[in-house]
Amino acid sequence: MLYEHVVCAFCGCVCDDIDVTVEDGRITQAKNACVLGKAWFLDHGKPTDLPAVRIDGQAASLEEGIDAAASLLARSHYPIIYGLSSTSCEAQRQAVALAEVLGGCIDCCTSVCHGPSGMAVQGVGEPTCTLGEVKNRANLVIYWGSNPAESHPRHMTRYAVTSRGMFTPNGRKDRTVVLVDVRPSPSSRAADIQLTVRPGKDFELLWALRALVQGQKVEESSLADTGVTLEQLVDLAGRMKSCRFGVLFVGQGLTQSRGKHMNLTAAFLLVRDLNRTTKFALMPMRGHGNVTGVDNVLAWQTGYPFGVNFSRGCPRFNPGEFTMVDVLRRGEADAVLSVASDPVASLPNSARRRLADVPVVAIDTHDSETTRIARVVFMAATAGIGVEGTAYRMDNVPLHLSKVLPTPYPSDEEILSRLLARVKEMKP
Amino acid sequence: MTRIINGEIYDPQNGIYGEVRDIYMKDGAITAEDPGPGGQTIDAAGMVVMPGGVDMHCHIAGPKVNVARKMRPEDHRGNMLPRTPITRSGTGGSVPSTFATGYRYAVMGYTTAFDAAVPPLAARHAHEELNDTPMIDKGFFVLMGNNEFIMQRIAAGEKQQVRDFAAWLLQATKAYAIKLVNPGGVELWKFLGNAHSIDDEVTGFGVTPRQIIQSLADASLDLGLPHRVHIHCNNLGVAGNWETTLDTMKALEGRRGHLTHLQFHSYGGEPGGLFHSKTADLVEYVNSHPNLSVDVGQVMFGDTTSMTGDGPLGYLLHQVTGRKWVNVDVENEEGCGIVPIEYKDKSYVHTTQWAIGLEWFLMMQDPWRIALTTDHPNGASFMMYPRIIRLLMDREFRKEMMQKVNQKALAETALPDLDREYSLGEIAIITRAAPARLLGLDHKGHLGVGADADITIYDKDEDKEKMFSSPRYVIKGGEVLVEDGHIREEVFGRTFYVNPSYDPDIEAKIQEYFDKYYTVRFENYPVQLEHYLPRHEVVACSA
Ligand code: SF4
Ligand SMILES: [Zn+2]
Numbered sequence: 001m002l003y004e005h006v007v008c009a010f011c012g013c014v015c016d017d018i019d020v021t022v023e024d025g026r027i028t029q030a031k032n033a034c035v036l037g038k039a040w041f042l043d044h045g046k047p048t049d050l051p052a053v054r055i056d057g058q059a060a061s062l063e064e065g066i067d068a069a070a071s072l073l074a075r076s077h078y079p080i081i082y083g084l085s086s087t088s089c090e091a092q093r094q095a096v097a098l099a100e101v102l103g104g105c106i107d108c109c110t111s112v113c114h115g116p117s118g119m120a121v122q123g124v125g126e127p128t129c130t131l132g133e134v135k136n137r138a139n140l141v142i143y144w145g146s147n148p149a150e151s152h153p154r155h156m157t158r159y160a161v162t163s164r165g166m167f168t169p170n171g172r173k174d175r176t177v178v179l180v181d182v183r184p185s186p187s188s189r190a191a192d193i194q195l196t197v198r199p200g201k202d203f204e205l206l207w208a209l210r211a212l213v214q215g216q217k218v219e220e221s222s223l224a225d226t227g228v229t230l231e232q233l234v235d236l237a238g239r240m241k242s243c244r245f246g247v248l249f250v251g252q253g254l255t256q257s258r259g260k261h262m263n264l265t266a267a268f269l270l271v272r273d274l275n276r277t278t279k280f281a282l283m284p285m286r287g288h289g290n291v292t293g294v295d296n297v298l299a300w301q302t303g304y305p306f307g308v309n310f311s312r313g314c315p316r317f318n319p320g321e322f323t324m325v326d327v328l329r330r331g332e333a334d335a336v337l338s339v340a341s342d343p344v345a346s347l348p349n350s351a352r353r354r355l356a357d358v359p360v361v362a363i364d365t366h367d368s369e370t371t372r373i374a375r376v377v378f379m380a381a382t383a384g385i386g387v388e389g390t391a392y393r394m395d396n397v398p399l400h401l402s403k404v405l406p407t408p409y410p411s412d413e414e415i416l417s418r419l420l421a422r423v424k425e426m427k428p
Numbered sequence: 429m430t431r432i433i434n435g436e437i438y439d440p441q442n443g444i445y446g447e448v449r450d451i452y453m454k455d456g457a458i459t460a461e462d463p464g465p466g467g468q469t470i471d472a473a474g475m476v477v478m479p480g481g482v483d484m485h486c487h488i489a490g491p492k493v494n495v496a497r498k499m500r501p502e503d504h505r506g507n508m509l510p511r512t513p514i515t516r517s518g519t520g521g522s523v524p525s526t527f528a529t530g531y532r533y534a535v536m537g538y539t540t541a542f543d544a545a546v547p548p549l550a551a552r553h554a555h556e557e558l559n560d561t562p563m564i565d566k567g568f569f570v571l572m573g574n575n576e577f578i579m580q581r582i583a584a585g586e587k588q589q590v591r592d593f594a595a596w597l598l599q600a601t602k603a604y605a606i607k608l609v610n611p612g613g614v615e616l617w618k619f620l621g622n623a624h625s626i627d628d629e630v631t632g633f634g635v636t637p638r639q640i641i642q643s644l645a646d647a648s649l650d651l652g653l654p655h656r657v658h659i660h661c662n663n664l665g666v667a668g669n670w671e672t673t674l675d676t677m678k679a680l681e682g683r684r685g686h687l688t689h690l691q692f693h694s695y696g697g698e699p700g701g702l703f704h705s706k707t708a709d710l711v712e713y714v715n716s717h718p719n720l721s722v723d724v725g726q727v728m729f730g731d732t733t734s735m736t737g738d739g740p741l742g743y744l745l746h747q748v749t750g751r752k753w754v755n756v757d758v759e760n761e762e763g764c765g766i767v768p769i770e771y772k773d774k775s776y777v778h779t780t781q782w783a784i785g786l787e788w789f790l791m792m793q794d795p796w797r798i799a800l801t802t803d804h805p806n807g808a809s810f811m812m813y814p815r816i817i818r819l820l821m822d823r824e825f826r827k828e829m830m831q832k833v834n835q836k837a838l839a840e841t842a843l844p845d846l847d848r849e850y851s852l853g854e855i856a857i858i859t860r861a862a863p864a865r866l867l868g869l870d871h872k873g874h875l876g877v878g879a880d881a882d883i884t885i886y887d888k889d890e891d892k893e894k895m896f897s898s899p900r901y902v903i904k905g906g907e908v909l910v911e912d913g914h915i916r917e918e919v920f921g922r923t924f925y926v927n928p929s930y931d932p933d934i935e936a937k938i939q940e941y942f943d944k945y946y947t948v949r950f951e952n953y954p955v956q957l958e959h960y961l962p963r964h965e966v967v968a969c970s971a
Binding site: 004005007016017089093097100101118121122123124125126127128129130131132133135136137158159164165166167244245272275277278279281295296299300301302303304305310312313314315316317388390392396397398399400428 | 489491493494495497498499500501503504508509510511513516517518519521523524525526527549550552553556557560576618619620632743746751752753754755756757758759760766767944945946947948949951952956959
């Protein structure tokens, strides 16, 4: 069986041109997908014999699992729901409703990846565009603190570098590509210009670039410990000002290094300044397949994109207070519901150590370090393989995920909505 | 709910202005006869009964609304809705969360609202938000005024293809009407330009805004869309723009067209300078051209968020206010700009805007061709409607308010000389009957047999702001949703869309275009009806 133009929900590129072959109940081919996408389709497209529900390691029925998880959550005083970046918006909507009924926190992977970008937007706004604008118009493409060749393997070919569009009929030849990072990476090969910035010096570099773009004088000495020369920077500023349509893609190298949201504020302001004389856009390189979706769902249901708390009955937002790492680190959470995420493997040590002390409920499509420590584990169908749904690309374009394989497991959406119903009975 | 007895009925569509009558309903619709004994009765003696309110132009769902929510945490703090056993929690401010939006419309007696500007590529997003917007029936207009495929077809002289494409796009996005925003200008903005008149050429496409306006007005006519073309003119907010507005009206050459938020388009003066009111000239033209209808986009003083598909306008506002700025250019289709804005009563410019809006209401002779809007949240939140109603119905209140504004600006307008006071019947027209009629929604905005049983019942009050902000009962589809300001039941209304037919030959051309210029495949573009519009209703086209 061949399914054409299927959407890959693995990374923020959300490519929608994958031809998936299903043979004997498993996915055998994912044509057009990159190595990450292929692995995603092929791994998730294998039959598994894990029980749909485990309570303390023992197989249980879905009813029992819902009961156990609901009472664990309903009993807690300060639960947090976390993850959600690799599931559908339909499931995310249920998760927000559940957090509200529980009066707990809800946070997504945004708080440990592009939360600082979101905070910078709240400070100064965001000049941006959809990826097709980059494809059709951009003649200067800058990646800063990002290694797309490894993190988003088709970003350059499908959207930003070699793709051909209306005003870029010659594809790669029509563009200049610049890479700014702390070291050369596999993406360097694709770049015309590579600037190597010293770790932690991004803000200084962005600020100096802003000054140059505004026509101010910058002393060589002020760049002394950035790793970049004035000549290099003057050249880059010149290219930025004279391009027809420029785009700055920012990665976690910028959001998660010294300066965090201040780095992003500087980047947004730089791009804003550039719009006085040319068209320039900025786009965060969102990582997980639907991390952009969870920001959107949270924003339309609560007004805030991540780190939301319902303990007073209405949504409140405070990064650093209601965000997963901080809630754990301070030892505040007394129950955790992890959805489509592996916090034990991915959070910083100080936070993940706490996960051993609180009851954890995990909903995921496969076993992970988190399911291993969880009291109640639900196996769920993978959104985009076993179940339909919606995912948002890094540029906020929504796409419909399809179902290509039968699955023995319920969807995240179904598990969460049943949990919600049960918790409501226990905690009206 | 089965019957409402003894109420003073205002149902202008059926020529009823304040008569005491009984209203019967069954299965969500108004019936001629009492369906029989039993059922719930509301005794509305001494109360005013109107159809549910209809907002024909607001911004409540989709990408720009949501970016505005994300961008403005300060807008939500201190304006929060706690969860109740019936309702979800949310945040308010100028850009409320989806649940808050639905509840607030309902509590104000509004039962239908249309989002006025959704980029086709984000249609799915808008539907997702509408599905989380409770209480009201809804739909959206889809942006077409800067669509590159359309511009190329116009330039090639392919009228038929423009029409077929428009029909295809309406179907693909499950939208309700064709919307133009700064036609041609947003395309130019993609390389930092703009359109300054309807005869500027759109670089690279060889068309003018005039051609875009005429082609899409023709298309909506040919397709028999229930709501004809909905136009946000070029040069919004710019001094001297009234001429562009008049040119746009004239360019329609008798074709049906709705011009939106005209308050923002009625300015005299020189570009870059101070502006003054040109309402009288435009009103005169609209009064004598029955093919035209308008809504106002009233400005009210206070903090709000400007959000528009008009990218260059967003940048202009950012330059003027210095505040944070979002711009989103959407491939092959549209753009978007968002800036927080505070309208100040002491400001010359803002007073002029406030007065121009009121001039429009008070000078238009035919209430059936003008709808009450604030272009929510651009001029103000929709929550300001009750105060605007009071400004229109209560001359003394208006005078009181006039004392608080910039006197120099006020003196330059006709407002101090306008004595007109709206009657309850006229209010019923501009807030429900007219918008429903202009939208082509036969079963909304009136209480005749077969109409949806969407009914708002008000206690009479001299203070019209109080009266219209807290109706006694709000009934939708025959169910009492709100009583004394409290939500009794949460419902999720229907989404309206149109299904115009087209020659399927166009699809191959569109597909070819998608292969070249889009980053989404042609096959993945159309919105899946059952998934994204679980409660939908097609409104028939007349062609
Ligand atoms: S780039 Fe990302 S979305 Fe595209 S195929 Fe690879 S993993 Fe999937
Ligand atoms: Zn509008």
